[in-house]
Amino acid sequence: MSPRRSYDQYCSAARALDVVGDRWTLLIVRELLAGPRRYTDLHADLPGVSTDVLASRLKDMERDGVTTRRRLPPPAAAYVYELTGRGRELLPVIQALGSWGEAELGERRPTDAVRAHxxxxxxLRSLNGEGLVEVRLEEGHFHLYAGAEDGPVYGDGPAPREPDARLVLDAGTCASLARGELSLGDAVRAGRVTVTGDGAPAKGLRDA
Incomplete structure (x- = not known):
């Protein structure tokens, strides 16, 4: 485990960057907001990170109380990494960075990897109301836990139960939403997003 490097500045922003400022750390947090993940799953969804760097970052994050590691019971018998309560507190930080970065996103470059989730x-930043939301893209399905205060924020694949809202849209519309060019409400009104379901998130979008 590498010794923690520090800016040695008596400033809360500097102290925060001592913990999460290394390359890849916040992207690991982004992946773990989906709940417990195996090392191999993390490596697959973080294209470009080396195995050594990923292992080092996970050890550092565990040392700093951002993540924890546990062994799943048989028959899985595999180790998974997950965020601690302190780690989950980084959600608004990740969301603020995402909002700030919308202007930097631009069109997808040929070298850019992409994952549906x-x-x-x-x-999630565009949804009002609490509930389970399933999102269907041609590239894959994922689900969101709108208003979740604990546990996973999103997950790969279809919703684990009947969702409160189901959104069907294409990747182009998703990219426009991610770039801040289009609001989710405007996309629904324009017919670019199909909304079904009777839960609060669905009603909020239909009434927007």
Whole structure:
């Protein structure tokens, strides 16, 4: 485990960056907002990170109380990493960075990797009301826990139960939402997003 580097500045922003300012750390947090993940899953969804760097960052994050590691019971018998309560407190930080970065996103470059669930947090910023929301794209499905105060914020694949709202849209619309060019309400009104369901998130979008 590498010794913690510090800016040695008596400033809360500097202290925060001592813990989460290393390259890849906040992107690991983004992935773990989906709940417990195995090392191999994290590596697959963080294209470009080396195995050594990922292992080092996870050790540092565990040391600093941002993540924890536990062994799943049989038959899985695999280790998973998950955020601690302190780690989950980084959600508004990630969301603020995402909002700030909308202007930097631009069109997708040929070298840019993409995963369907990377659109989860931008969509979550646009939802009103609490509930389970399933999002269907041609590239894949994911689900969101709108208004969740604890536990996973989103997850890969279809919703684990009947969702309170189901959104169907294409990747182009998702990209426009992520870039801040289009609001979710405007996309619904323009017919670019189909909304079904009777829960609060669905009603909020239909009434927007």
């Amino acid at each position: 990377w659109f989860a947090l931008p969509l």
